Amino acid sequence: xxxxxxxxxxxxxxxxxxxxxxxxxxxxxxxxxxxxxxxxxxxxxxxxxxxxxxxxxxxxxxxxxxxxxxxxxxxxxxxxxxxxxxxxxxxxxxxxxxxxxxxxxxxxxxxxxxxxxxxxxxxxxxxxxxxxxxxxxxxxxxxxxxxxxxxxxxxxxxxxxxxxxxxxxxxxxxxxxxxxxxxxxxxxxxxxxxxxxxxxxxxxxxxxxxxxxxxxxxxxxxxxxxxxxxxxxxxxxxxxxxxxxxxxxxxxxxxxxxxxxxxxxxxxxxxxxxxxxxxxxxxxxxxxxxxxxxxxxxxxxxxxxxxxxxxxxxxxxxxxxxxxxxxxxxxxxxxxxxxxxxxxxxxxxxxxxxxxxxxxxxxxxxxxxxxxxxxxxxxxxxxxxxxxxxxxxxxxxxxxxxxxxxxxxxxxxxxxxxxxxxxxxxxxxxxxxxxxxxxxxxxxxxxxxxxxxxxxxxxxxxxxxxxxxxxxxxxxxxxxxxxxxxxxxxxxxxxxxxxxxxxxxxxxxxxxxxxxxxxxxxxxxxxxxxxxxxxxxxxxxxxxxxxxxxxxxxxxxxxxxxxxxxxxxxxxxxxxxxxxxxxxxxxxxxxxxxxxxxxxxxxxxxxxxxxxxxxxxxxxxxxxxxxxxxxxxxxxxxxxxxxxxxxxxxxxxxxxxxxxxxxxxxxxxxxxxxxxxxx
RNA sequence: GCUCGAGUGGUGGAAUUGGUAGACACGUUGGACUUAAAAUCCAAUGGGUAGUAAUGCCCGUACGGGUUCAAGUCCCGUCUCGAGUACCA
Numbered sequence: 001x002x003x004x005x006x007x008x009x010x011x012x013x014x015x016x017x018x019x020x021x022x023x024x025x026x027x028x029x030x031x032x033x034x035x036x037x038x039x040x041x042x043x044x045x046x047x048x049x050x051x052x053x054x055x056x057x058x059x060x061x062x063x064x065x066x067x068x069x070x071x072x073x074x075x076x077x078x079x080x081x082x083x084x085x086x087x088x089x090x091x092x093x094x095x096x097x098x099x100x101x102x103x104x105x106x107x108x109x110x111x112x113x114x115x116x117x118x119x120x121x122x123x124x125x126x127x128x129x130x131x132x133x134x135x136x137x138x139x140x141x142x143x144x145x146x147x148x149x150x151x152x153x154x155x156x157x158x159x160x161x162x163x164x165x166x167x168x169x170x171x172x173x174x175x176x177x178x179x180x181x182x183x184x185x186x187x188x189x190x191x192x193x194x195x196x197x198x199x200x201x202x203x204x205x206x207x208x209x210x211x212x213x214x215x216x217x218x219x220x221x222x223x224x225x226x227x228x229x230x231x232x233x234x235x236x237x238x239x240x241x242x243x244x245x246x247x248x249x250x251x252x253x254x255x256x257x258x259x260x261x262x263x264x265x266x267x268x269x270x271x272x273x274x275x276x277x278x279x280x281x282x283x284x285x286x287x288x289x290x291x292x293x294x295x296x297x298x299x300x301x302x303x304x305x306x307x308x309x310x311x312x313x314x315x316x317x318x319x320x321x322x323x324x325x326x327x328x329x330x331x332x333x334x335x336x337x338x339x340x341x342x343x344x345x346x347x348x349x350x351x352x353x354x355x356x357x358x359x360x361x362x363x364x365x366x367x368x369x370x371x372x373x374x375x376x377x378x379x380x381x382x383x384x385x386x387x388x389x390x391x392x393x394x395x396x397x398x399x400x401x402x403x404x405x406x407x408x409x410x411x412x413x414x415x416x417x418x419x420x421x422x423x424x425x426x427x428x429x430x431x432x433x434x435x436x437x438x439x440x441x442x443x444x445x446x447x448x449x450x451x452x453x454x455x456x457x458x459x460x461x462x463x464x465x466x467x468x469x470x471x472x473x474x475x476x477x478x479x480x481x482x483x484x485x486x487x488x489x490x491x492x493x494x495x496x497x498x499x500x501x502x503x504x505x506x507x508x509x510x511x512x513x514x515x516x517x518x519x520x521x522x523x524x525x526x527x528x529x530x531x532x533x534x535x536x537x538x539x540x541x542x543x544x545x546x547x548x549x550x551x552x553x554x555x556x557x558x559x560x561x562x563x564x565x566x567x568x569x570x571x572x573x574x575x576x577x578x579x580x581x582x583x584x585x586x587x588x589x590x591x592x593x594x595x596x597x598x599x600x601x602x603x604x605x606x607x608x609x610x611x612x613x614x615x616x617x618x619x620x621x622x623x624x625x626x627x628x629x630x631x632x633x634x635x636x637x638x639x640x641x642x643x644x645x646x647x648x649x650x651x652x653x654x655x656x657x658x659x660x661x662x663x664x665x666x667x668x669x670x671x672x673x674x675x676x677x678x679x
Numbered sequence: 680g681c682u683c684g685a686g687u688g689g690u691g692g693a694a695u696u697g698g699u700a701g702a703c704a705c706g707u708u709g710g711a712c713u714u715a716a717a718a719u720c721c722a723a724u725g726g727g728u729a730g731u732a733a734u735g736c737c738c739g740u741a742c743g744g745g746u747u748c749a750a751g752u753c754c755c756g757u758c759u760c761g762a763g764u765a766c767c768a
Contacts, residue, residue, distance in 0.1 A: 030768060031681095043768090110766050120768045128680095129766060483704075485692060489685095490761090497691065497705040504704090506719095542695085551693070554703035561703090623699040628749045630699050668748045674698045678748050 002121060002196040003027050004042065004094035006054060007102055026050060026094055026105070029116030029199075033190065034182035037171035038123040038149040040134060041104045041142070042094060043087065045113035046070040054105060056091030063088050063107065070109045085110075085132055089142035097195035098172065104142040108133060124159060125149060131159035151176075209290060214246040214255035216288030222264035224282050235269045238284075256286040295336060296343035299323050299358060317353050326359040337362060363547060366490035368481070370461030373415045373448040374407040375426070377436075391439040393419070393447040410448055411460040421446045452492045463493055472502050475585035479505070482549040482584065501553070505588060507560045508581065512574055518595045525570035527614070532562045533573045534614040540580050541610060549584070556581060571596070576608035624649065625676045626658050634675075642669050649675050 003025045026042065044051055046067045055063045066088040087108030094103045103121075110129050111120055124134035124146040137143040146155065151169040153160045160166070167176045173189065174182045190196030210219070220231035220238055231238065241259035249257040256262060265272045267280045274283075297311070304316035322344075328336065337359075344358040378389050381401040391397055411429055414422045423446055427434045440446045455462050468477045480501045484491055512520055525533075536559040543552040563573065575596055582589035582602045593602035619637050623630045632654060636645060646669045649655055659677065668676040 028768085032768075110768090112767075115767045122768085127768065129768075483691085491691080494691080500704040503719095550691095551703085554693075557703055621699085625699080625749075628698095628747090633699065666748060668698095670698075674749080676698085676748055 001027055001029055001117070001199050002033065002036065002097060002190060004097060004103060004121070006105075007093045007095050026119050027117045028119045028121045030121055032123065032126060032183070033186040033196070034168065034174065034177070034179055035123040035126045035149060036098060036121070036186050036190075037168070037174065038125045038147050039096060039103055039121045040124050040130075040144055040147050041106055041122045043106045043108045043111045043120050043122050043130075043133065044090075045111040045118040046107045046109055047113040048107070048118045051090065051107055054090055054092035059089060059091035063090060066107065073109070085136040087133060087137065089137075089140070091142070097190065097193065104144065106133075106137075106142065123147075123149075125153075125155045126159055128159045131155070209293070210287035211290045212248065212254035212286075213288055214240070214243060216290065217293055218256070218288055219285040221285040222266075222282040223285070228285070229282070231264065232269070238271055240288075241271065254286045254288070256284075256288065262286075292336065292339040296340045296358075297347065300347075300353065311352070314352075317355075322355040322357060323359045324361065326362040327365055328362070363488060365487050366485075367454065369452050369490055369492045370455035370459065370463060371412065371492050371494070372451050372453045372459050372461040373410045373412050373419070373421070374451065375410045375421065375446075375448055376405060377408050378405045379403045388433075388436050389439055390433075390436055390446070392441050392445070393449045395439055395441055397439070407449070409458075409460045412463065415448050419447045419450060421448050455493070468495060468498065472498060473505075473587065475587045476502050476505055479553055479585055483553040485550055487547050487549060500557075504553075504557050504560060505585065507564060508556075508585075508588065509592075511560065511563055511568070511577075512592055512595065514569075519569065520571045520574055520596065521569045522571055525568060525572040526566060529563060529566050529568040529570065529573045530614040532559050532566070532568075533576060533608075534611055535559075536580060537576070537608050537610045538615075541607075544583075552584060556584070578602060579605045579608055620672060622649075623674050624655060625674065627678055628676060631658060638672070640671075642671055645669055645671060645675070 004027075005025050026044070028042065047070075051063065051067070066086070069086075085108075087106050087110075090105045090107060092105045094105055095101070096103050106122075110133065111118065120130075122130040122133065124131040125148045131146070134143060134146050147170065148155050149168050149170050150160050151167045153166060167178060168174050168182055169176075171177075171182070174185060177185060187196065187198040191198065218238055218240055220236055221228050222231065223229070241256065241262045243255055243258040245258060246255050247258075248255060260275070261271060261273045262284050263272050263274050263276060263281050264270075264284050265276065265278070265281050267278075271284070272281055299322070300312045300317060303320040304312035307313055307316075340358045344353060345356060347353045348356050376391050376393065378391055378397060378400065379386050379402070380389055380397075381387075381403055386403060389400070410421060410426060414425045414429060416422070423438050423440075438446050453459050453461060465477055468480075476498065480495075480498050483497075483501055512518060536555055539555040540552050543549065543555070559577065563577075568574070574592075578589050578592045578596065579602060582593070582605075586603075590602050593605070598605075617638065619635045621633045622636050623633050625631060634649065634652060634654075636648060640648070646667055649669070650659075655677075659679070662679040664677055664679050666678040668674070668678070
């Protein structure tokens with residue numbers, strides 16, 4: 001925050017020396033105090049409260065006209081219209097707090113009243129909007145030459161916006177400093193002389209709390225003489241009315257506008273028919289609340305769902321606290337999390353909840369995306385008439401007089417794996433294009449272009465998992481989705497690798513079967529098989545904790561491959577294995593569980609307990625490296641000291657070969673990990 | 680622009696506190712079985728290079744530096760991509 005004193009000598013409406021403090025200065029907010037010496041002019045939002053007071057008589061008409069023109073445009077319009085530059089000089093000058101030079105004060109609609117203080121210090125050499133503004137009004141009264149404060153940078157064409165190490169110049173005590181250093185130094189100096197203050201600016205946008213939909217909580221609000229009135233709490237809740245269709249009315253009112261019983265009687269204090277023409281009956285609000293009106297706090301209601309007296313009891317909330325884990329789509333990452341946290345913080349401040357956050361842990365799982373197919377459509381001129389053509393991907397349209405082109409979504413079911421479109425099927429699908437000519441490649445095929453997008457009916461890229469289910473079963477589909485990659489990552493749906501998962505399912509089944517059918521031995525399992533089992537228990541247990549389901553699936557594959565190679569057929573291993581697999585592939589696991597002779601569901605079976613003893617080994621394969629590069633491995637005993645280990649390694653023939661004629665500077669021996677010789 | 684996240688084979692992706700980069704799977708190539716195909720099984724598969732071969736050497740985790748006996752992993756800088764947000768000063 002920097003304060004600029006207004007110069008009274010340039011401001012004839014206020015007598016010299018009598019300017020009140022509040023009127024006498026303009027406070028501005030900037031994130032670039034380092035550019036303070038680049039200030040060429042100032043711009044106020046047209047709505048700024050000082051505008052009327054500081055405008056000189058000569059500029060009064062122009063300023064008034066500009067204010068009226070601006071007021072006619074909505075903020076949305078002003079934000080959307082980035083190109084048009086407009087503004088007016090007020091005639092007033094302020095004094096630069098450090099250099100003491102006069103700074104002309106303008107108004108312009110690129111400055112928004114709602115942000116910061118509604119006023120900016122304009123530094124054309126370092127801000128593009130200021131640069132554009134200065135150039136647009138260059139040479140006019142009140143628009144001085146642009147001040148350049150960046151050493152060796154040409155700012156005649158555009159502003160220099162990077163915050164890098166470019167040293168400052170023409171900046172008095174900031175000369176030679178880079179962005180960061182200058183920023184802190186400038187703030188310090190401004191605070192010293194009382195012309196500014198370091199400040200962190202937080203911004204919370206307003207969000208509209210209403211929707212023009214049917215399905216939402218109705219507002220307990222009625223309108224008396226056009227003014228909204230709250231319905232008293234004791235008459236709540238009011239419930240959604242019946243409507244004939246969940247659509248807006250013909251004249252554009254929200255769906256509640258269709259209700260015939262949607263008026264409020266202030267005597268009976270209930271919802272009555274719209275035909276009720278008594279004086280105490282008023283129309284109810286037609287908007288409903290947005291989704292997050294409920295989604296921001298519903299988890300607390302779940303804790304005490306049958307409570308008729310309040311949102312939830314303090315006891316219930318204290319018992320359940322907050323949500324341990326929230327898994328939702330990544331589109332929730334900003335919206336839901338933001339609103340929900342905001343509400344819970346408010347509820348906490350009101351003393352309604354003991355927690356400050358809604359969720360202890362939140363995971364946004366990635367979306368499965370679709371691969372859309374696009375047909376390129378051209379509008380070309382033929383004999384003075386505009387005609388449409390489809391052109392295959394990769395075909396050059398050199399002899400055509402192209403007027404315009406666009407991409408049209410094609411249904412992905414009409415396209416084969418080589419991206420070739422079934423043109424006849426396309427014409428049937430889109431009869432409106434039945435007569436449009438296709439420009440194909442030389443081999444007569446028509447190729448579409450592909451793009452990864454959200455799956456959506458309107459993009460015609462929806463692939464149904466039903467086909468996969470029919471062909472491979474629900475377990476395979478489930479496993480494959482997990483196997484595709486990390487939970488939090490969005491990925492296009494691509495079934496190319498599904499045979500790998502399907503193969504795993506078949507191999508798993510085979511472990512429990514021989515040629516004759518189901519067959520499991522009651523004999524003790526081999527130490528190797530026990531090792532495989534317990535290695536897998538540990539891995540899967542850790543993976544579940546970390547939501548790393550893709551690596552669980554691969555560890556199952558490894559286990560099944562190893563057990564197959566070991567010809568393991570023992571109940572001691574296969575029974576816990578089925579339990580391990582059951583959360584991932586419940587159907588096959590349940591089936592195996594039943595074949596193993598169990599009457600109850602596998603979901604009732606306890607999770608196998610990991611036992612370290614099966615993983616204990618007498619030797620470890622050590623990587624032996626020289627100067628940090630691994631050359632070979634050696635199997636060495638585990639239960640020896642560091643010194644013994646070093647001796648054993650040094651005694652090895654291959655190690656001696658590597659070290660021949662060299663002096664060891666350092667030997668790094670870390671038991672259980674690695675051996676490294678530096679020479 | 681800002682905030683956050685990510686860059687690893689032909690592909691999807693693995694890799695505890697820094698400690699054998701490329702697990703697992705797809706794809707590709709070769710082989711077995713088959714009249715043939717499908718299915719199944721076996722082998723090879725980061726790149727380069729030397730050798731008949733066994734085997735060896737060099738380079739490799741976006742790019743440039745740094746720390747360390749040792750870096751995909753830690754630090755500094757750059758680039759690119761993705762998501763969110765934006766006339767926000």
